Amino acid sequence: MRLSTVILPIYRWSTEGRKEWERAEALGFHAAYTYDHLAWRTFRDGPWFGAVPTLTAAAATTSRMRLGTLVTSPNFRHPVTLAKDLITLDDVSDGRITLGIGAGGNGFDATTLRRSDEEPWTPRERADHFDEFVPLLDQLLREPSVTYEGTFYAANEARNIPGCVQRPRLPFAVAATGPRGMGLAARYGQAWVTTGDPKLFETGTPEQSVEAIRGQLTKLGTACEAIGRDAAELDKILLTGFTPGRPLESLDAFVDFAGTHFAMGFTEIVLHAPIPDSDFAVDEKVFERIATEGLAQLGH
Numbered sequence: 001m002r003l004s005t006v007i008l009p010i011y012r013w014s015t016e017g018r019k020e021w022e023r024a025e026a027l028g029f030h031a032a033y034t035y036d037h038l039a040w041r042t043f044r045d046g047p048w049f050g051a052v053p054t055l056t057a058a059a060a061t062t063s064r065m066r067l068g069t070l071v072t073s074p075n076f077r078h079p080v081t082l083a084k085d086l087i088t089l090d091d092v093s094d095g096r097i098t099l100g101i102g103a104g105g106n107g108f109d110a111t112t113l114r115r116s117d118e119e120p121w122t123p124r125e126r127a128d129h130f131d132e133f134v135p136l137l138d139q140l141l142r143e144p145s146v147t148y149e150g151t152f153y154a155a156n157e158a159r160n161i162p163g164c165v166q167r168p169r170l171p172f173a174v175a176a177t178g179p180r181g182m183g184l185a186a187r188y189g190q191a192w193v194t195t196g197d198p199k200l201f202e203t204g205t206p207e208q209s210v211e212a213i214r215g216q217l218t219k220l221g222t223a224c225e226a227i228g229r230d231a232a233e234l235d236k237i238l239l240t241g242f243t244p245g246r247p248l249e250s251l252d253a254f255v256d257f258a259g260t261h262f263a264m265g266f267t268e269i270v271l272h273a274p275i276p277d278s279d280f281a282v283d284e285k286v287f288e289r290i291a292t293e294g295l296a297q298l299g300h
Contacts, residue, residue: 001258001262001266001267001268001269001295001298001300002030002031002267002268002269003028003029003030003258003268003269003271003290003291003294003295004029004030004031004032004033004066004237004268004269004270004271005024005027005029005031005032005033005270005271005272005273005291006032006033006034006035006070006239006270006271006272006273007020007021007024007032007033007034007273008034008035008040008043008272008273008275008280009034009035009048009049009050009051009054010043010046010047010048010049010275011047011049012047013049013054013057017049017054017057018057018061020273021057021058021061021062022061022062024062024065024273025062025063025064025065027288027291027292028291028292029065029291030065030066030268031065031066031067031068031098031268031270032058032062032065032066032067033067033068033069033070033098033100033270034051034054034055034058034069034070035051035069035070035071036051036052036069036071036072036073036077037051037108037109038076038108038109038112039108039109039112040108041108042278042279043278044108051069051072052085052089055067055068055069055089055093055097056088056089056092059089059092059093059096059097060092065096066096066097066098067089067093067096067097067098068097068098068099068100068173069098069099069100069101070100070173070175070193070239070270071100071101071102071173071175071193072099072100072101072102073101073102073103073104073105073130074103074104074126074129074130074133075104075105075109075110075113076109076112076113077133078153079133079136079137079140079153079155080140080153080155080158082137083137083140083141083158083160084160086099086141086164086170087141087160087162087163087164090164090165090166090170091165093165094165095164095165095166095170097166097170098170098171098172098173098190098191099170099171099172099173100173100175100193100237101134101137101172101173101174101175102130102174102175102176102181102193103126103127103129103130103175103176103181104126104130105126106120107120127178127180127181128151128152129152130180130181130184131180131184132150132151132152132153133152133153134172134174134184134188135188136148136150136153136155138169138172138188140155140158140160141160141163141164141169141170142163142168142169143160144159144160144161144163145157145158145159145160146158146160171190171191172188172189172190172191173189173190173191173192173193173235173237174188174189174191174192174193175192175193175194175195176192176193176194176220177194177197177216177219179219179223182219182220182222182223183223183226183227185220185223185234186220186223186224186226186227186229186231186234187227187229189234190234190235191234191235191236191237191267191268192220192234192235192236192237193237193238193239194213194216194236194237194238194239195238195239195241195242195243196209196212196213196238196242196243197209197212197213197216197243198242200212200243200244201242201243201244204244205244205245206243206244206245206257208244209243209244209245210260210261210264213238213243213261213264214264217231217236217264217265220234220236235267235268236265236266236267236268237266237267237268237269237270238261238266238268238269238270239270240257240269240270240271240272241271241272241279241280245257248271248282248286248287248290249282249286250286251286251289251290251293251294251297254290254294255294255297255298258294258295258298259298262298262300271287271290271291273287274287
């Protein structure tokens with residue numbers, strides 16, 4: 001099992017930002033991710049910086065851990081420009097970028113680029129865009145020139161030379177719970193990402209969450225089987241912070257939580273870096289103990 005972290009892009013680089021990413025590497029995390037939003041939830045009225053420039057700076061100040069988004073979505077991204085940014089990031093980081101990608105949701109950047117009289121995409125419309133977005137992005141990152149005309153996106157001799165440092169392209173970690181998203185994870189993903197079942201976060205129990213996630217894993221297996229792929233080929237990533245319980249309350253609580261999910265087949269657990277006075281407020285010393293001792297307690 002691997003242990004990673006998410007650093008929200010809320011810090012000025014010259015003061016706290018650089019230190020957060022350097023600390024993550026010093027603590028030994030496998031990867032450090034950031035959210036790719038224009039604004040997000042309770043942080044909407046505070047500082048929030050762009051994911052791509054943040055990751056570029058992080059790539060220049062770190063040398064070992066992997067870096068990436070968790071997650072990017074079609075809400076405000078276009079495959080052609082995103083591919084160019086990703087190829088550049090992969091080059092600057094010397095092949096350490098993972099693209100976490102999902103269909104996106106309602107609210108915030110789902111409507112930022114829309115006119116006031118336009119409705120947000122429905123769940124079906126988000127899935128339709130995602131269905132086209134992921135295959136086109138895959139093609140753009142693999143091929144030096146792409147021409148494509150689809151329902152939502154177009155590319156006219158889009159050049160992406162020299163391509164990714166990682167071959168044939170940088171890895172995709174596809175966030176999905178529904179059948180169409182699972183199908184994309186099975187076909188294009190090197191990893192699958194879940195946050196659990198959001199309906200259980202406030203009123204469910206940890207046991208119910210485990211069963212819901214077990215059901216998601218079964219759906220992923222079915223999607224892989226449908227195209228003749230072994231689901232064991234995909235890494236399984238759990239982004240914590242959205243399931244019932246308090247796995248970061250203590251080292252013992254984390255070890256119990258991580259051990260349960262490791263036994264289910266998860267290969268990577270991602271923890272939010274602590275943010276005081278927020279939903280991600282945890283004891284800094286406990287967080288550092290989990291980062292440095294948690295996997296050893298599990299025997300990994």
